Amino acid sequence: MREIVELATKFLICGTLEADVPYERVAHIRQKNRRLGLGIMAMHEWLLQRGSGYEVTDDLHDWLGIYKTVSRKTADEFADSLSISRPVKVRAIAPTGTIGILAGPTTTGIEPIYATAFKRRYLKNKRWHYQYVVDAAADSIIEQTGCDPESIDTALSMSHDPERRIKFQADVQDYVDHSISSTCNLPAWGSETNNEDRVEEFSGIVAKYAPRLRGMTFYADGSRGGQPLTAVPYGMAVSELGNEYEESLENIDPCRDGVCGI
Numbered sequence: 001m002r003e004i005v006e007l008a009t010k011f012l013i014c015g016t017l018e019a020d021v022p023y024e025r026v027a028h029i030r031q032k033n034r035r036l037g038l039g040i041m042a043m044h045e046w047l048l049q050r051g052s053g054y055e056v057t058d059d060l061h062d063w064l065g066i067y068k069t070v071s072r073k074t075a076d077e078f079a080d081s082l083s084i085s086r087p088v089k090v091r092a093i094a095p096t097g098t099i100g101i102l103a104g105p106t107t108t109g110i111e112p113i114y115a116t117a118f119k120r121r122y123l124k125n126k127r128w129h130y131q132y133v134v135d136a137a138a139d140s141i142i143e144q145t146g147c148d149p150e151s152i153d154t155a156l157s158m159s160h161d162p163e164r165r166i167k168f169q170a171d172v173q174d175y176v177d178h179s180i181s182s183t184c185n186l187p188a189w190g191s192e193t194n195n196e197d198r199v200e201e202f203s204g205i206v207a208k209y210a211p212r213l214r215g216m217t218f219y220a221d222g223s224r225g226g227q228p229l230t231a232v233p234y235g236m237a238v239s240e241l242g243n244e245y246e247e248s249l250e251n252i253d254p255c256r257d258g259v260c261g262i
Helices: 002-018 024-034 043-049 057-079 097-102 136-145 162-175 194-210 234-240
Strands: 035-038 088-089 117-122 127-134 183-186 217-220 228-233 245-246
Touching: 002 035, 002 057, 002 245, 043 057, 043 136, 088 097, 117 234, 127 136, 127 234, 162 183, 162 194
Parallel strands: 035 088, 183 217
Antiparallel strands: 117 127, 117 228, 127 245
């Protein structure tokens, strides 16, 4: 871990020297205000492989401590050796969506698995289609451990207890000097656990952790018409793998182009 953090930090330092900039003022600001963004991904998969729920365990605290101290020390020492300004910030956790896909079946950033199985909608030849998908990281864990798919913490299963998500981000943020990109899923507005009667309670939870956060996004299920992912039972998705369907007209968002026919 130490060696990986050292190498990655040095690589990012070199990137600040070699990366092209659109005009000279950007180069001047970069020299004065040098910033890195050493991140982490696959955090939830790492926890699942160790039989842990979605929480910052003692082991994860230890690893995050190495990530924090080694990256800062390496950044300062390597910058000094090159006679350049020390980075003002070193660590950031981005969504890493595309990178997560390229890396294989894993989770992205600090995000939990969205759902063990879901329906994915997409445009094909200007028409909406969909397929049933089993989350690759979840499928790998289920195959390795034989665990019950329903026992795996997911973004949707934890949406009814948002404090778990908020606390996790706050605990990780203690080790990250830039921001963390993460979206906390909530149940649909008007549901039992997300309605006007719960607003004050929810506001209190956010306020409790706000001093430790650099920002957080919340998304209530169904807020966006025609959202691309919808959770489905694991067994259903397994039975439908490989099949492609065209979305029926009544399920297509009439406002998808910004015009609702009014």
